[in-house]
Amino acid sequence: MATTIVVAGKGGTGKTTISSLLIQLLSQKGVVLAVDADPVTNLHQALGVELEVTVGGIREEMTEAIKAGRINPSTPKQDYLDSRIMAALVEARGFDLLAMGRPEGPGCYCAANNMLRLTIDRLGQNYRYVIIDSEAGLEHISRQTTREVDILLIVSDLTQRGIRTAGEIRKLIGEMRTKVGKICLVVNRSANGLPPDIVKTIDRYGFELVATIPEDPSLADLEVKGLPITELSQDSALRVGVRDLASKVGL
Numbered sequence: 386m387a388t389t390i391v392v393a394g395k396g397g398t399g400k401t402t403i404s405s406l407l408i409q410l411l412s413q414k415g416v417v418l419a420v421d422a423d424p425v426t427n428l429h430q431a432l433g434v435e436l437e438v439t440v441g442g443i444r445e446e447m448t449e450a451i452k453a454g455r456i457n458p459s460t461p462k463q464d465y466l467d468s469r470i471m472a473a474l475v476e477a478r479g480f481d482l483l484a485m486g487r488p489e490g491p492g493c494y495c496a497a498n499n500m501l502r503l504t505i506d507r508l509g510q511n512y513r514y515v516i517i518d519s520e521a522g523l524e525h526i527s528r529q530t531t532r533e534v535d536i537l538l539i540v541s542d543l544t545q546r547g548i549r550t551a552g553e554i555r556k557l558i559g560e561m562r563t564k565v566g567k568i569c570l571v572v573n574r575s576a577n578g579l580p581p582d583i584v585k586t587i588d589r590y591g592f593e594l595v596a597t598i599p600e601d602p603s604l605a606d607l608e609v610k611g612l613p614i615t616e617l618s619q620d621s622a623l624r625v626g627v628r629d630l631a632s633k634v635g636l
Contacts, residue, residue, distance in 0.1 A: 387418070388636070389515040389533060393558075394540035395550040399573040402604065403540060404518035405431035405614045406627040411636060412479025415513025420505070421484040423520040429475065429482055433613030438473040439486025467504050483508075514636075534558075535566040536634055538595075543575050545586055552590040569595040569634060576600055595633045598626030 392404045405428060408419045421428035429436040447466055450456045456465060475482040483505075509515045539554050541547035548570075555568055570592040572579065579587075579597060587594055601623035607616060617624050 387509045387512045387515045388535045389509065389517070390536045390538060390636070391517045391519050391534050392538045392540060393519040393554050394571075395542075395547055398540045398542045398547060399598075400540050401428050401431050401518050402614050402623070403538070403571065403573065403598070403627060403630075404428060404516055406617070406624055407631060407636075408432065408480050408516050409615045410628060410631055411514045411516070416511075417480040417514045417516055418509055418512040419480050419482045420515065420517040421482065422517050424486065425520075426484045426486060428518045429484065431614040432477065432480070432482065433615055434475050434477050434482060436475060436482070436484055439484045440470060440473065441486030443469045443473060463503060467507070470504050470508070481512075533564050536636075537565055537568045538571050538630070538634070539568070539592075540571045540573050542573055543579070543583060545582070547572075548583060548586045548590065548592075551592065555590070555592075567593075567634060569593050571596045571598065571630060573598045574600045596626060596630035598623060598630070601626075 390407065392400045392407070394400050401423070404419070408417050409432075411417050419428060419432065424441075426436060426439060443466070447456070447462070447469070451462070456462070470483065473483065475484075537555075537558060539551040541551045551570055558565060558568075570587065572583070572587075572594065575597045576599065599622045601617070601621055603617060603621050604614070604623055607614065
């Protein structure tokens with residue numbers, strides 16, 4: 386059975402960076418299904434692969450095709466969605482990527498979302514790990530379009546607002562899910578440890594702080610050159626921090 390990890394947090398905290406390095410790291414132990422749940426869809430760039438189709442596009446395509454009668458009535462809709470999503474998988478060495486894409490347009494997509502959840506559940510059974518780079522609002526989790534969560538990593542930057550947002554995310558996901566495994570806090574882009582005021586806020590929310598990842602100047606150079614995050618050197622501070630994070634959560 387796959388271990389499912391969700392990386393969440395407010396925008397700009399480095400969720401995609403951490404997700405991409407986790408994907409690369411865990412792909413050395415078993416094949417990973419990487420799910421980009423952010424409508425901006427930039428996980429593929431961090432991983433250095435091309436992306437052409439998103440699940441959001443497939444879902445709308447299927448809904449319109451049903452309305453227009455373009456799908457053979459004898460074809461089960463679940464089978465149609467399964468086949469289209471399988472075709473949309475981006476296959477790479479050690480991982481496959483599935484991008485959720487932008488939120489749906491107007492109208493009710495409840496049935497399509499339910500079928501999508503079943504598809505991802507089935508798909509995830511073929512992998513050792515499922516890593517979901519979540520958007521800030523946890524939209525896909527709230528709509529029950531992702532698998533049950535084994536490890537929730539909430540990423541914050543070194544700000545009070547980031548820690549408070551992490552607290553709200555934990556509260557929100559507690560209301561939405563009936564089964565969540567380990568919930569951990571990751572503080573990204575730290576410098577010289579954590580200020581006492583930040584430590585107090587973390588303690589107030591009762592978080593388990595599993596990792597403090599330092600600011601890594603080599604990341605900016607990659608971004609200027611337009612290179613994927615996965616080309617960071619093995620001894621970079623960011624990569625070392627992600628390896629430490631994986632170890633501490635049992636990965």
